[in-house]
Amino acid sequence: MAKIVTFGEIMLRLSSPGFSRIVQSDSFDVNYGGGEANVAVSLQNYGNNASFVSKLPSHEVGQAAINSLRRFGVQTDFVARGGERVGIYYLETGSSLRPSKVIYDRKYSSISEATPDDFDFDAIFQDVDWFHWSGITPALSKSTAECVEKACIAAKKAGVIISCDLNYRKKLWTPEEARAIMRPLMQYVDVCIGNEEYAENCLGFRPDADVENGQTDANGYMDIFKSMAKEFDFKYVVSTLRESFSATPNGWKALMYDGKEFYESRRYDINPIVDRVGGGDSFSAGIIHGLANGKSMEWSLEFAVAASALKHSIPGDVNLVSAAEVESLMAGNCNGRVQR
Numbered sequence: 001m002a003k004i005v006t007f008g009e010i011m012l013r014l015s016s017p018g019f020s021r022i023v024q025s026d027s028f029d030v031n032y033g034g035g036e037a038n039v040a041v042s043l044q045n046y047g048n049n050a051s052f053v054s055k056l057p058s059h060e061v062g063q064a065a066i067n068s069l070r071r072f073g074v075q076t077d078f079v080a081r082g083g084e085r086v087g088i089y090y091l092e093t094g095s096s097l098r099p100s101k102v103i104y105d106r107k108y109s110s111i112s113e114a115t116p117d118d119f120d121f122d123a124i125f126q127d128v129d130w131f132h133w134s135g136i137t138p139a140l141s142k143s144t145a146e147c148v149e150k151a152c153i154a155a156k157k158a159g160v161i162i163s164c165d166l167n168y169r170k171k172l173w174t175p176e177e178a179r180a181i182m183r184p185l186m187q188y189v190d191v192c193i194g195n196e197e198y199a200e201n202c203l204g205f206r207p208d209a210d211v212e213n214g215q216t217d218a219n220g221y222m223d224i225f226k227s228m229a230k231e232f233d234f235k236y237v238v239s240t241l242r243e244s245f246s247a248t249p250n251g252w253k254a255l256m257y258d259g260k261e262f263y264e265s266r267r268y269d270i271n272p273i274v275d276r277v278g279g280g281d282s283f284s285a286g287i288i289h290g291l292a293n294g295k296s297m298e299w300s301l302e303f304a305v306a307a308s309a310l311k312h313s314i315p316g317d318v319n320l321v322s323a324a325e326v327e328s329l330m331a332g333n334c335n336g337r338v339q340r
Contacts, residue, residue: 002284002292005160007151007328008036008063008137009111010054011087013277013317015222019095022103028090032068033317035134035167038278041318042285042307044073046326048292051075053124053151058155060087062110080118083110091277097246100276103142104171105251110339112140116147121154123333130292131155132284135202138181141171145181152188159290161182165193165284169172193238193284199224218255218264220239235259236297240283240308243307250276252309254283265301268309275315282311286326306330 016026029310036052043050052074056062058081065086067075087106094100095228106112125131131151138145155162164185168178182202199205203223218241225237236258242253249271256263286307290300306329 001048002294003048003051003127003229004040004043004045004130004132004288005053005124005155006036006040006043006132007053007129007148008034008134008141009032009087009106009109010037010052010069011106011109012058013089013091015091019093021301022090022092022101022223023137027032029315031316032065033278034087035136035165035281036132037069038281038318039165039285039288040074040124041069041072041320042282043289046289046323047291051078051124051128053078053119055080055083055118056086057081057083057110065069066095070190078119078124080110080114083108083113083176085109087111088227093122099152102277106140109140111137114146114147116150119147119151122158124151124156125160127141128155128158129162130163130288131160131166132288134167134284135178135198136167136169137181138185139169139178140145145185147290149185149188150297152185154320156188157248157294161190162188162195163191163284163288164189165280166192166198166202168194168281170201170290172238178202179204186234189232189234191236191238191287192228192232192234193287195240195280196221196244196297197226203228217223218262221255222257224261225255225262229257229259236291238287238301240305240306246274249273250312252305252312254296254301254305257299261297263301265304265305268305270309270312273312276312276317277318278317279311281317283308285319289323302330303327 015030040050040052087109092101109242126330131196207221253267286304
């Protein structure tokens, strides 16, 4: 199995119980999660050797965040310690016509104040096959953007394949700010993952599809995939295609381009949705798992879509399914019968 490094922020998640609104909640459910941390957990669950790199404070909350990864076997040897804060986000799970809502409290977190001097990237990427980061990390601060670039340079020097989930967050930066940072970073990226919103806001590419009204015809994405691959020399461009009928039922599929051929995955109807947070991260992990272990583009995409569909049934940020369970769904075993 592959040796994979992810770099980013892990946060304390406080969720209002069930479908309660935050304003009516007297308590919160506690989890830890973050884009790249979620990817690392999935990859470890699939049998890979996954490491997560970040910076966390030395107090008990920082240690609890680390422990939440170690319990699944994720390596945390290169997590720097220091600073004062673990970022927090509050989640209110939507239902029916009411969408889910996220409130961030992440300013001055330890990772947002990290500098390249906090990390020995040459040591981090020794004997590593794959490096993954997301657009959330360089959005945190100027110094974290510098960390991402230094990490990419070291990874390229070591011959490591690099993937990026564009993961645009409007509460962190504007499209103009995102493009100024993200476009130069794309020179290091081999596999670009995202959706139509992220491609437009981070890179300036807009698909010829009415995604606001639920149009997810793959033909609308082909031209921008070709343009993105040509401009940035991506080996693969991947996009999820979500049909959101309400907060509960969604349609879910994806599209992948290797510079020559397009492949559209099977479509899943997801209903009900237990928790969609981390769905994109579980998709990224599926793509990485397939490609890093020598699987075909078609197999990797189908694995990623199936894995992400299963994640929507699991509360919390991380996808706690095995590779065997994902492959069972890929094979068409989706009747929901009790497995004995």
